[in-house]
Structure formats: C-alpha cells, structure tokens
Amino acid sequence: MEAVKSREWVLTSYVPEGTPTMEHMKLRSCEVSVDSVPDGHVAIQTLYLSVDPYLRTRMTGLEDGLYLSQFPLNQVITAFGIGRVIKSLSGDFREGDVVTNPFSPVAEYYTTSCNFLRKVDPAAGIDLPCYLSALGVPGFAAWIGIQVLANPKPGENVFISAAAGGVGMFAGQLAKLKGCRVVGSTGSDDKVKLLKEEFGYDDAFNYKKESDLDAALTRYFPSGIDIYLDNVGGKMLEAVLNRVNVHARIPVCGMISQYNKAWSDREGVRNLLNMVGKEVRMEGYLVGSYLDRLGDFMKEMEGHLKQGSITSKHKIYKGMESFPESLGSLFSSSNDGKVIVQL
Numbered sequence: 001m002e003a004v005k006s007r008e009w010v011l012t013s014y015v016p017e018g019t020p021t022m023e024h025m026k027l028r029s030c031e032v033s034v035d036s037v038p039d040g041h042v043a044i045q046t047l048y049l050s051v052d053p054y055l056r057t058r059m060t061g062l063e064d065g066l067y068l069s070q071f072p073l074n075q076v077i078t079a080f081g082i083g084r085v086i087k088s089l090s091g092d093f094r095e096g097d098v099v100t101n102p103f104s105p106v107a108e109y110y111t112t113s114c115n116f117l118r119k120v121d122p123a124a125g126i127d128l129p130c131y132l133s134a135l136g137v138p139g140f141a142a143w144i145g146i147q148v149l150a151n152p153k154p155g156e157n158v159f160i161s162a163a164a165g166g167v168g169m170f171a172g173q174l175a176k177l178k179g180c181r182v183v184g185s186t187g188s189d190d191k192v193k194l195l196k197e198e199f200g201y202d203d204a205f206n207y208k209k210e211s212d213l214d215a216a217l218t219r220y221f222p223s224g225i226d227i228y229l230d231n232v233g234g235k236m237l238e239a240v241l242n243r244v245n246v247h248a249r250i251p252v253c254g255m256i257s258q259y260n261k262a263w264s265d266r267e268g269v270r271n272l273l274n275m276v277g278k279e280v281r282m283e284g285y286l287v288g289s290y291l292d293r294l295g296d297f298m299k300e301m302e303g304h305l306k307q308g309s310i311t312s313k314h315k316i317y318k319g320m321e322s323f324p325e326s327l328g329s330l331f332s333s334s335n336d337g338k339v340i341v342q343l
Contacts, residue, residue, distance in 0.1 A: 003031040004086075008076045008107035009323050014061025017262050019328050024059070025077070027321065032109040034087045042093050043111045044083035046104060050132040051317075051326045051339040052166065055079060056259045076105040080137050082120070082128055090114045098122070100131050106323055108343055126305055133312045133338035134301055138166035140287045142229070143297045145251035146174045148290065149283055150227045154179030157221055159240065161207075162231035164191040166338040167253055169199050171229045173310050176200050180227070183220045185236065194336055198311060213239035224248075232257045234267040241274045250282040260331060313337030 012026050034043045058071045071077055081104025085097045093099065098120040101112065120131060133139060145167075152158060158175040162168045163184025172182045172195065184195045184204040195204040203220055210216040217225070217239050224245035230237055233255025240250070258266040275282060304310035315335040317326040322341055329335050 002035045003033050004109050006030050006032045006107055006109040007320050008105055008110075009320070010074050010076055011059060011071045012074060014070070014073070015059050016062055017265075018260050019331050020056065020059050020324065021328060022324050025324055030107075032107075032111060034111075037087050037089050037111050039089050041111055041113050042085045042090055042099075042117070043087035043109065044099070044101070044104075045086050045109055046081055046083045046107060046343050047098070048082040048129060048132055048343070049104065049106060049323070049341040050080035050136055050138075051323070051330065051341060052080070052137055053254055053256050053259060053330050055327060056330070062263070076107055076110075078103045079106055080104060080132060081106075082131055093117065093119065098128070100136070102137070106320075108320055124302065124306075126302065129314045129316065129338070129340050129342075130305060130312050132340055133166060133314060134170060134305055134310055135298060136338075137287060138338055139170045139301055140290075140294070140297050141167045141253050142170035142174055143301065144285060144287060144290050144293070145229045145253050146171050146178075146227075147297075147300075148293065149251040149285060150175075150229070150249045152178040152180050152227055156180045156226035157223060157245075158182045158227040158229070159217070159221065159225050160184045160201075160229045160231070161236050162186070162254075162256060163195050163201065163204060164199075164336055165231065168229070168231055169195075169313060169337055170310065171253075172201050173199055173304075175227070176202075177304070177309060191336060194313070198313065207236070214242055217243045227251075229253060230255065234258055234269075238267075238269045238271055241269065241271045241280070244274065244278050244280050246278050248278060248280045250280060252282060252284040256331070315339050317341045319343065 013024050015024050037043050058068050080102050085093050099117040158180045160168045160172045164186040175182045181202050184201050185207045192204045195201040225243045226245050228240045228250045230252045231254050234257040326339050
C-alpha cells in the first residue's frame with residue numbers, strides 16, 4: 001500500500017460576514033503516501049471530526065479582535081479529530097492505535113508528527129464521540145469555566161447561555177455537581193425539555209420566546225446571578241449584568257451571536273459600569289492556556305462518565321461531504337448537543 005486516496009476540505013475564500021457555505025470551501029482529492037512516512041511520524045485514517053464555533057472565527061480573513069489566527073486560503077482546514085494509526089514510524093504509537101489530535105486536518109487520511117497525539121485507552125469503555133465532547137474541547141472549556149474560573153459554591157445561582165450546545169450541556173451538569181441552582185437559555189422548547197430532563201438543569205427557557213431578557217432573568221433569578229458562563233454575548237450579556245450579585249463571576253467562553261457579524265456591526269454592552277459597583281469579575285479564556293490542567297480534567301471527567309453523573313448528547317453528520325452543513329448548523333439552533341462528523 002504505497003498511497004491511499006483521500007479527500008480534504010480547504011478554505012477558498014474568507015467570509016467576513018454571514019455563515020460559511022460550500023461557496024467558500026472546496027472538497028479536494030489527493031493522495032497520501034503511506035510507505036514513505038517520515039521517522040517519528042504516523043499515517044492516520046480519520047474516524048471523527050469535532051465541529052466547533054471557533055472554526056468560524058478562523059474564516060473571517062480579518063484581524064479584528066477574534067482570538068485565533070486565520071486559516072490560510074487553499075490549505076486544508078484543521079479541527080479536533082479522532083483517528084486510527086495505519087502506519088507508524090514512532091516508538092510511541094502502533095498500527096491500530098486510536099488517537100486524538102487537536103490539529104487534525106479535515107481530511108480522510110493524513111500524515112503527522114506525534115507531538116500532539118493522545119492515545120485512547122480502549123479499556124476505558126468510553127464511546128469514541130465522547131472524546132470530542134465530554135473529554136474534548138467542549139468538556140474542557142466547560143470545566144475550565146466552571147471549575148477553575150467560577151469556582152462555584154453550594155447554593156449559588158448559575159446561568160448558562162447556549163445551554164444545550166457542546167459547552168453548555170457540560171457546564172450546567174458540572175455546576176449541578178457542585179450543589180448549585182442552574183438555569184439555562186436555549187433556542188427551542190425541545191431543548192428546554194432536554195436541559196431539564198436529561199442534563200438535570202433546575203430550569204430553562206427559550207430565549208426566542210422572550211421579548212424582554214431583563215424581565216426573563218428577573219423571573220428566573222429573583223435572588224440574582226452569582227455565575228454566568230457566557231457563550232453568546234450581545235443582548236444576553238447585557239441583561240445578565242443587570243441581574244448580577246456582588247462578586248459575581250462571568251467566565252467568557254465565546255460570543256456566538258457575534259461571530260457572523262463584522263466588528264462594526266456587533267452589539268455593544270451598555271451597562272459594563274455594573275461590574276464596578278458589584279465588583280464583578282469577567283474573564284475571557286482559551287483552553288490552550290490551561291493545558292497544565294488537562295490531566296486533572298481528564299481524570300475527573302472520565303470518572304463522571306463512568307459513574308453516569310455526566311451525560312453527553314451528540315448530533316452526528318455522516319461523511320466528509322457533510323462538513324460545511326455541520327458547520328453551518330452551529331448558527332441555526334438546529335442541533336442538540338455536540339456536533340460531530342463521522343467518516
């Protein structure tokens with residue numbers, strides 16, 4: 001087997017505004033040489049790809065405050081992935097090993113160095129998609145936001161936006177395990193039911209049915225908000241700042257409501273002054289800055305999964321062709337849980 005035929009997605013044009021579509025990407029055919037893998041490298045067959053909102057921020061073509069570098073045009077897009085080693089010239093990995101790669105090409109096959117690969121333990125008894133959700137970037141982002149930055153105390157009031165999404169579903173469950181009262185916002189009545197019945201939220205609401213977010217948060221948080229994990233920004237963040245308690249914590253994981261807008265069209269927050277009087281701590285974060293805590297996270301989250309105290313829900317798209325559709329779905333409120341492409 002000298003080479004295998006593969007397909008990969010490349011970004012052909014930047015998208016300053018709106019949702020990326022097939023017009024901005026191309027599915028390109030290529031061949032991956034297997035017999036000429038360099039020393040210290042492996043050849044990988046991709047099994048699953050994680051589809052996350054941060055990918056959108058790397059497609060604007062603008063350096064306008066978004067937090068990650070832009071994808072180079074006409075080069076393969078990268079994402080968090082799971083793959084099987086089909087050829088190894090590394091002493092650390094053998095053929096047949098299943099590995100995670102935070103910088104996996106969005107491709108069916110590829111070769112890579114082993115610097116960032118992490119072996120999946122088949123004896124753990126954990127479904128592979130969970131390594132892209134509970135044990136992947138979304139779970140780690142939720143854990144950092146809740147466990148490390150917010151440091152919740154029993155009885156505190158916690159609010160999670162985009163609560164049925166990849167990060168939100170774990171953030172709420174982690175806060176519940178800390179003894180907090182947790183309320184989430186989401187974009188459909190079905191997701192409200194999901195949050196309460198499957199993820200254990202104390203309450204939830206469909207923000208699309210609320211004409212006045214200030215009134216909604218007053219109703220759901222009569223004694224105020226102690227912790228807000230922000231996934232959406234904009235009007236929701238502004239409404240939260242009117243309901244925060246003294247010494248509230250606001251870990252900012254993302255602001256998905258603003259990703260498809262030019263920076264000059266993004267919604268401002270008019271009441272930041274509330275942070276002063278209430279001594280609120282609002283802090284943005286990237287999971288890459290907390291890799292020293294990855295081992296702690298993996299141990300704790302694996303324990304939760306095995307005990308059944310944390311559950312996952314996945315929306316799985318099939319086939320490499322589905323990548324643009326799966327990415328666009330993140331901005332339409334059409335998915336429950338973590339979006340994944342299965343190859």
